[in-house]
Amino acid sequence: MTETPGAPDATAAVPPRPIPVPAGPELTALRRRIQAVLIASQILGGLGIAIGVALAAVLAKDVSGTEALSGLASTATVAGPALLAMPLAALMASRGRRSGLVFAYLMGALGAGVVVLGAVLDSFPLLLVGLVGFGAGSSANLAARFAAADLAEADRRGRAISTVVWATTIGAVLGPNVAAPAGESVSGFGIPATAGPFVWAAGVFLVAAVMVALLLRPDPLLTARALAGPEDGEAAAGRSLKAGMRAVRASTRARLALVTVAASHTAMVSIMSMTPVALSHHGAGIQLIGLVISVHIAGMYAFSPVMGWLSDRLGRLTVIGLAVGLLAVAALLAGTAGASHGQTALGLFVLGLGWSAGLVSGSALLTDSVPQAARAAVQGLSDATMNTAAGIGGLVAGLIVAQAGYGWLNVVGACLLLPMAALAVRGAVRPGALKA
Incomplete structure (x- = not known):
């Protein structure tokens, strides 16, 4: 095939869409909007974790049949964010905060669903696997504090981080209080009452994922890189x-x-x-x-x-x-x-x-x-x-x-x-x- 001189190569990689570089009042407004989205997602994430954690040990005891194994519920939920932290960091480093946060919330929702399945099937190993995935949802709450710092001025970074951390208080306080209604809500569906909070947690994580996907735009980490100037190959x-x-x-x-x-x-x-x-x-x-x-x-x-x-x-x-x-x-x-x-x-x-x-x-x-x-x-x-x-x-x-x-x-x-x-x-x- 003969190529026309100067014609674009159809097989060439499409260059990434440039990130807009805000400045002045536009940057100030963007900082406020990003922080508001992160605060709302923190409230939802904290709520999702707190709903499930409230009865995790009790559910583990019921499924395993012994109190001796109930402590593994806490271990599994702690293992989740530890296992996800590095893959999540790699994803954020290449694709930005939005992709990472959405992935972590979806992992939490999937894990909560597996917990419910383990409870219905009376399978303790399946329950533990689900709790690991459920715990991974808290990785989003941890990562959000750094997302708040991406666009913050250097002398206000501590306040930006702490404001997002503070927002977790609301969800953490509300969560245990809605665990009982969550358990009652699944009584007619063949799901144990102690697994009900995980049904609600899955829904809360999904809402958080959708909200971040739609509203955390432009991505704070990618925008911070754009503000820092164009990157050469070594910086990338x-x-x-x-x-x-x-x-x-x-x-x-x-x-x-x-x-x-x-x-x-x-x-x-x-x-x-x-x-x-x-x-x-x-x-x-x-x-x-x-x-x-x-x-x-x-x-x-x-x-x-x-x-x-x-x-x-x-x-x-x-x-x-x-x-x-x-x-x-x-x-x-x-x-x-x-x-x-x-x-x-x-x-x-x-x-x-x-x-x-x-x-x-x-x-x-x-x-x-x-x-x-x-x-x-x-x-x-x-x-x-x-x-x-x-x-x-x-x-x-x-x-x-x-x-x-x-x-x-x-x-x-x-x-x-x-x-x-x-x-x-x-x-x-x-x-x-x-x-x-």
Whole structure:
């Protein structure tokens, strides 16, 4: 076949559609709209997770026939985001936040559906597989905090992250309260009442996926890259997961941020997961245990905007130091509470505050510390690290309490803060040691 000189090659790749580059008032309006969509999706995502988690252990006990295996429900839901974090990071690095968030919500919806199927078929292995997928839905809520930082000004990044984290409070509070109606709603369909919340969770995740797909436009991560200027081949190659790992190794600040997020999350999960057991050993009933956990959740989310504001005004290092102090005080209060339920509740509230300070300041510092091209990969590495560490911490926590007691668990939890404290002190005493 003879080609006409100068004619376009029909087999040539179609160039990607250029991302619009907003500026001035247009960029300000876009930031507000993106944040509003992320807040709404956080509320839905938090609601979906909280509806299912409320009765996950009970459903696992009913299907397995033994309380000994009911704890695997929590392990499975924690494993979900740990397993999905790196593939999700790779997807976001190549396709943007919207594709990643939609995928994570769809995984959560699919997992919830498999949970319901496992309950109907009375299959415990199928139930656990579904819970892993269901837990993966929370990856969207974790990733959304970084999506909020994509277009935020550097001096407002902490507040942007914390506002989206705070939105989870609404869903987390509403979720357990609608678990009972959700169970009643499926009574005529041959579905166990304890699986009803997962039917609703699947629907909530689907709504969140559709909303993000339709409204999170233009994509915040791709827009941030466009604002940073055109990329050459080397910059595009820097979006790979290997490049993200290299970026962390090259930056002391990024390593501090990674340690901060992982240590704060692991200490919180380890202590919190065994607090109901400790309370029950001292005569607390289900209602009191639920109240203590609610107080803890309030500490985690309700004050995150304060942590974001402090992180922006006083600096990331200062709030990381605050996180170390709060988590250490929480371990002291909870570990020495004994039969004092009020002191345990106070300890869990402070534990939530410390987690919030560590997550917000660590996430902001991580975003500050790596090049634009590597951010999505590094952020995925952070989420994979924190969830894997927390999953291991949750398993080890049970062994520590069984062999040595709840007090020693809090001692171990406080020891997890030592690397985080050492790096933060090093950066405060020798600012040059924390190279970007």
